[in-house]
Amino acid sequence: MCRPLTDLDRHLAEAAARFGTPCYVYATDLVEERLAHLRAHLGRWFAVSFAVKSNPNPALLDWMRGRLDCLDISSGGELALAQEAGWDAERISFTGPAKRDAELRAATQAGLGELVLESLREARLADAIAGELGRVQPVLVRLAPARVPKGFGDQMAGRPSPFGVDVEEAAEILPQIAALPNLKIIGLHIYSGTQCLKPEAICENWRIFMQVFADTCAALDLRPEKLIFGAGLGIPYHPGDSALDLAAIAAEIGPELDAFAARFSATRLVLELGRYLVGPAGWFVTRVVSVKQSRGSRIAICDGGLNANLAASGNFGMVLRRNYVMHRVGGDEDGARPEERQDISGPLCTSIDKLGGGVALPRLEEGDLIAIHACGAYGPTASPLHFISHPMPAELLLTGGQMRDVTRIRGG
Numbered sequence: 198m199c200r201p202l203t204d205l206d207r208h209l210a211e212a213a214a215r216f217g218t219p220c221y222v223y224a225t226d227l228v229e230e231r232l233a234h235l236r237a238h239l240g241r242w243f244a245v246s247f248a249v250k251s252n253p254n255p256a257l258l259d260w261m262r263g264r265l266d267c268l269d270i271s272s273g274g275e276l277a278l279a280q281e282a283g284w285d286a287e288r289i290s291f292t293g294p295a296k297r298d299a300e301l302r303a304a305t306q307a308g309l310g311e312l313v314l315e316s317l318r319e320a321r322l323a324d325a326i327a328g329e330l331g332r333v334q335p336v337l338v339r340l341a342p343a344r345v346p347k348g349f350g351d352q353m354a355g356r357p358s359p360f361g362v363d364v365e366e367a368a369e370i371l372p373q374i375a376a377l378p379n380l381k382i383i384g385l386h387i388y389s390g391t392q393c394l395k396p397e398a399i400c401e402n403w404r405i406f407m408q409v410f411a412d413t414c415a416a417l418d419l420r421p422e423k424l425i426f427g428a429g430l431g432i433p434y435h436p437g438d439s440a441l442d443l444a445a446i447a448a449e450i451g452p453e454l455d456a457f458a459a460r461f462s463a464t465r466l467v468l469e470l471g472r473y474l475v476g477p478a479g480w481f482v483t484r485v486v487s488v489k490q491s492r493g494s495r496i497a498i499c500d501g502g503l504n505a506n507l508a509a510s511g512n513f514g515m516v517l518r519r520n521y522v523m524h525r526v527g528g529d530e531d532g533a534r535p536e537e538r539q540d541i542s543g544p545l546c547t548s549i550d551k552l553g554g555g556v557a558l559p560r561l562e563e564g565d566l567i568a569i570h571a572c573g574a575y576g577p578t579a580s581p582l583h584f585i586s587h588p589m590p591a592e593l594l595l596t597g598g599q600m601r602d603v604t605r606i607r608g609g
């Protein structure tokens with residue numbers, strides 16, 4: 198099904214041999230290429246902010262420090278990871294619907310660039326904390342639009358949602374936030390949908406953002422320093438998915454973005470995203486521990502399953518489980534391993550620990566390595582790593598052919 202990539206396979210096999218399995222390999226050269234591609238098509242209008250939630254590995258964040266404009270964090274823990282990676286708090290924004298006193302305090306004290314307020318409750322708490330610390334905290338208000346176009350894998354607005362201020366309530370809530378003495382509204386933020394592979398849906402969503410931003414700024418008489426567009430850019434995960442066409446997006450929405458940027462000429466427009474940058478630059482490598490022939494099915498049972506990679510098992514927000522693209526490291530050995538349909542499961546004692554159903558792969562045997570693609574985002578960070586107490590997956594950074602162990606969470 199999937200041709201082995203010889204050079205890649207060499208690195209993946211090296212990763213498994215040197216650092217053990219299961220493991221993740223993140224290729225920074227590929228992240229660099231994706232960033233260049235993103236900037237080539239959309240950089241004329243937007244700076245880029247990386248959503249740490251998608252991959253908080255400190256070595257990766259460190260690598261990004263001189264290459265990306267800003268970071269978005271969603272917890273005090275992510276603030277600590279970003280700081281450990283050398284990021285200046287001033288270049289960081291902080292989203293999240295249930296921020297606690299201690300994390301607001303730590304972020305304000307650190308000199309956070311922008312606090313992204315998700316409610317009036319949070320605004321009042323943040324105001325009190327900033328007052329105690331003798332600081333005026335710059336804030337963006339997160340707005341939840343009334344509509345999200347069809348085509349997003351997950352949506353955070355357009356229906357009852359815990360995220361941000363519903364646009365219907367904005368006229369009542371935003372002036373109350375604006376009146377708080379220790380906060381300064383410097384802009385707005387929207388993140389309403391994610392994992393979209395349809396250019397026209399992305400454009401339609403950004404059109405909604407521009408309307409909401411323009412209306413809200415007019416109502417508040419706000420001249421924003423920053424407007425954050427939650428990008429929603431998706432990546433291909435499954436056989437048959439096509440990569441998002443950024444040129445098509447730029448061609449369709451470019452004139453409207455030009456007009457918007459001219460109207461907000463003193464404003465920095467920012468695209469906030471995670472998976473688009475790092476997802477396709479990561480592989481998850483797991484080793485076949487055992488093979489079972491069961492009632493007509495061949496099942497390869499591997500050392501890493503949903504415990505190490507929840508997303509690839511289809512249990513991270515996927516309605517219908519679909520196989521990720523994957524290949525056998527080493528391919529079909531010049532025909533010695535003819536392709537057949539096989540099931541791939543993990544080491545856990547639950548039937549949902551399945552990484553593939555009926556996947557066409559060269560016949561798998563004990564000891565083989567399987568590489569699952571598009572695993573650079575929502576990997577270890579989105580997985581129940583402690584369930585059944587198997588070893589933690591290693592994380593490896595591949596830069597210019599050199600591999601480095603950057604495992605964040607060790608033990609097992």
Ligand SMILES: Cc1ncc(COP(=O)(O)O)c(C=O)c1O
Nearest residue numbers: 248251292388391392470471472
């Ligand atoms: C507020 C916010 N920002 C950024 C992201 C990153 O999304 P993605 O990795 O799909 O780009 C998300 C994802 O849920 C989010 O909720």
